[in-house]
Amino acid sequence: MRSERVVIVGAGIGGLVAALILSAKGCAVTVVDKENAPGGKMREVAAGGRRIDAGPTVFTMRDLFEEIVADAGVDLGDALSLSPLSILARHAWNADERLDLFADIDESAEAISAFAGPDEGRGYRRFCARAKRIFDTLDEPFIRTPRPSVESLVRGVGLFGLPGLMQISPFTTMWRALGEYFKDPRLKQLFGRYATYCGSSPFSSPATLMLIAHVEQEGVWLVEGGMHEVAETFARLAEARGAEFLYGERVTEILSEGGKATGVALASGERLEADSVIFNGDVAALAAGLAGEASRRAISLPASAERSLSAITWAMTAEAEGFPLIRHNVFFSDDYEGEFDRIFKAGRPPEVPTVYLCAQDRGDNAVSVAAGPERLFCLINAPARGDSAPLTDSEIAACETQTFQLMEKCGLTIKHDAEATVITAPQGFNQLFPATGGALYGQASHGWKASFERPGARTKLKGLYLAGGSVHPGAGVPMAALSGKIAATSLMDDCVSTRRSRPAATAGGMSTR
Structure with a gap:
C-alpha cells in the first residue's frame, strides 16, 4: 500500500x-x-528502588x-x-485450605479430587471440555470478527456449528453454569473469578466467559523483564x-x-x-x-453500559513470610457474592476483598530469586467511582487492613512500609485513563x-x-x-x-x- x-x-x-x-x-x-x-x-512503577509491573x-x-x-x-x-509456568495459580481460603491449578489438566483434576472429592475432579474435566467448546465456537466468527452481531455469529458458525453455538450459554449466568460442574462453593469461587479478568461479576456475566478458563489452561508464560x-x-x-x-x-x-x-x-x-x-x-x-x-x-x-471493575493496588518491595508464594496467588474472601454486590450495587469497596498477589521474583517454586525484600503486586477489586465519588483515605486504609489481614489468615505475613509501596486507587486510575472513573476493562460484560x-x-x-x-x-x-x-x-x-x-x-x- x-x-x-x-x-x-x-x-x-x-x-x-x-x-x-x-x-x-x-x-x-x-x-x-x-x-x-x-x-x-x-505499566510499571518504582517502589523501594525497583521496577514493578503494576498492571x-x-x-x-x-x-x-x-x-x-x-x-x-x-x-x-x-x-x-518466554518460559511456561507449570502451576497457573495457588489459591487459599485459610491457612489449611489451599489448591494449586496446573497447566496440565490431569494434574489439576487430581489436585481437585484430593481437595474436594472425586466428583469435583470429574466435574473439572467436564468444565474444561465445555470451556474449550465455547472458545472454539467463538474464536473465528466472533472474537476475530471486526464487528460481530448475533446474525453474523449465526452465519459464521454455519449449520454444522449450531450445536456448538447452543453450548455458549449466553442467557445463563456464569455462577449458575458453574453449578453444573462444581458443588463445592470454593471451586465455584475459583472458576467464577475468571469473570473478573474482563472486569465483571460472575453473578451477572454470561456463562460464555468460561472460555477465559480455556485460554489460561492453554498456557501461562513468564516474560523475562x-x-x-x-x-x-x-x-x-x-x-x-x-x-x-x-x-x-x-x-x-x-x-x-x-x-x-x-x-x-x-x-x-x-x-x-x-x-x-x-x-x-x-x-x-x-x-x-x-x-x-x-x-x-x-x-x-x-x-x-455499566462500568467494569476498578481496583486498589499495592506495588511494593517487601518481606513475605509464612505462605509458600509462587508467581500467581489468590486469597479468597468468605462472602463472594456480597463482595460483588457491594461493588456493583452499592458502589462501595468490599468489606473483606478477595486478594490477588503476584510475586514477581518467583516462578513455579516457593523461592524468591531476590535477596532480601521482593517485588510484590497486590490487587483487590473496587468500584469505578474515581471521578464521581473518590474513595476516601479512611476507605482505602480500611481496605488495606482487611486485605493484609485476609492474607495473614491464610498464613502470609507481609512486612512493608510506605516508602517502598505505591498505592493506586480508582481516582488514580481515572487520572491515568480519563473519563473512566478508574474502570480498567471498559464496559462490564453483564448480560x-x-x-x-x-x-x-x-x-x-x-x-x-x-x-x-x-x-x-x-x-x-x-x-x-x-x-x-x-x-x-x-x-x-x-x-x-x-x-x-x-x-x-x-x-x-x-x-x-
Whole structure:
C-alpha cells in the first residue's frame, strides 16, 4: 500500500500492535502518548528502588502474539524470552485450605479430587471440555470478527456449528453454569473469578466467559523483564520499521474535515496531519468529548453500559513470610457474592476483598530469586467511582487492613512500609485513563448483549478507528492486542477499497512537525 500517514493515539498494547503491523506495511506511523513510556495499562512503577509491573501480570495466548509478529517478519522467540509456568495459580481460603491449578489438566483434576472429592475432579474435566467448546465456537466468527452481531455469529458458525453455538450459554449466568460442574462453593469461587479478568461479576456475566478458563489452561508464560517488557519490545519492533513515538504529548482533539479524520491536535499547540487516526484509549474519553466534538459524535455507547471493575493496588518491595508464594496467588474472601454486590450495587469497596498477589521474583517454586525484600503486586477489586465519588483515605486504609489481614489468615505475613509501596486507587486510575472513573476493562460484560455492544474498529467518522480493551473483542492483553490487529487490518482494507473506487487520490497536507 502507499505510504498512508497514520497517527495512533495511545501506546498501549492495542496501539503498539497496530503500529507494528502498519509500519511493516510501509505506512508512516506516529504514536502519541501522554506518558513517558509505552504500555498504557501494562505499566510499571518504582517502589523501594525497583521496577514493578503494576498492571497486567499474566501472559497468555502465545500463539496469537506469534501470529501478530510473524505478519511483521518477526519470530516471537527472538523478540521475547518466554518460559511456561507449570502451576497457573495457588489459591487459599485459610491457612489449611489451599489448591494449586496446573497447566496440565490431569494434574489439576487430581489436585481437585484430593481437595474436594472425586466428583469435583470429574466435574473439572467436564468444565474444561465445555470451556474449550465455547472458545472454539467463538474464536473465528466472533472474537476475530471486526464487528460481530448475533446474525453474523449465526452465519459464521454455519449449520454444522449450531450445536456448538447452543453450548455458549449466553442467557445463563456464569455462577449458575458453574453449578453444573462444581458443588463445592470454593471451586465455584475459583472458576467464577475468571469473570473478573474482563472486569465483571460472575453473578451477572454470561456463562460464555468460561472460555477465559480455556485460554489460561492453554498456557501461562513468564516474560523475562516482566510484562512491561512486552510493551517495550513491541515499541522497539515498530520503531525498527519506521514508526515514530512521541512520548509526553497529550492529544486534545482528533481533527476532521469534510466528514473525515485528518489528524490530531496536541496540548503543545502542534497539529499532526494524517490520512487516518487510530484511537487506542478508553472510548469513554471520546464519549465525554475529551478529543473533540467530531470524535464524540463518531461513536455510540449504549445507555445501559455499566462500568467494569476498578481496583486498589499495592506495588511494593517487601518481606513475605509464612505462605509458600509462587508467581500467581489468590486469597479468597468468605462472602463472594456480597463482595460483588457491594461493588456493583452499592458502589462501595468490599468489606473483606478477595486478594490477588503476584510475586514477581518467583516462578513455579516457593523461592524468591531476590535477596532480601521482593517485588510484590497486590490487587483487590473496587468500584469505578474515581471521578464521581473518590474513595476516601479512611476507605482505602480500611481496605488495606482487611486485605493484609485476609492474607495473614491464610498464613502470609507481609512486612512493608510506605516508602517502598505505591498505592493506586480508582481516582488514580481515572487520572491515568480519563473519563473512566478508574474502570480498567471498559464496559462490564453483564448480560448477553454486552459483548455485542462494544464498539468495533470502525467509527462513524471516516478514517477514525478504535483499538484497546474497551472495544471489541474485549479486555485483557491478548484481546486488546487483537483489537490493534483488527484496527490495522480494517484501515488497510479501507485504503485498498478507497483506491479502487477513487483511483485519482487527492494529496494531503504536510505535518507541522
